[in-house]
Amino acid sequence: MADEDYVYDEESGEWMPASELTAKQSADAVDDDGPLEVRDAVGNLLSDGDQVTLIKDLDVKGAGQTLKQGTVIKSIRLTGDAQEIDCKYPGIKGLVLRAEFVRKR
Known part of the structure; x- marks a missing residue:
């Protein structure tokens, strides 16, 4: 097992590796609804x-x-x-x- 930091994800309610959480956040940013109204x-x-x-x-x-x-x-x-x-x-x-x-x- 690698020494990796774990972060609590409030949306899912689970602990996950920090690398997975940052990848998930960047994917969410790409799925933005478009220009701001x-x-x-x-x-x-x-x-x-x-x-x-x-x-x-x-x-x-x-x-x-x-x-x-x-x-x-x-x-x-x-x-x-x-x-x-x-x-x-x-x-x-x-x-x-x-x-x-x-x-x-």
């Missing part, structure tokens, strides 16, 4: 380059600024998270908004 506050599907409008006033942490309801944000970019969008706004670097606070324009 990001939806705005009313359910519209968002994509890279869309324009969005804020549906409520938002205090921007670190900028000392408030973005008002109705502000238009141009050319958004989707992140790996289904609820976050990356965008640019004059005077604010690295602005990330939650999809629940925007509406597609």
Whole structure:
């Protein structure tokens, strides 16, 4: 018997060799459902380059600024998270908004 690390797999409820678990995880990653769907506050599907409008006033942490309801944000970019969008706004670097606070324009 080889000296191999065993890891508990919560899905199956069994102990398995670490090499088998990493192979299983990489196979699961390949079986992903495809592109991530990001939806705005009313359910519209968002994509890279869309324009969005804020549906409520938002205090921007670190900028000392408030973005008002109705502000238009141009050319958004989707992140790996289904609820976050990356965008640019004059005077604010690295602005990330939650999809629940925007509406597609």
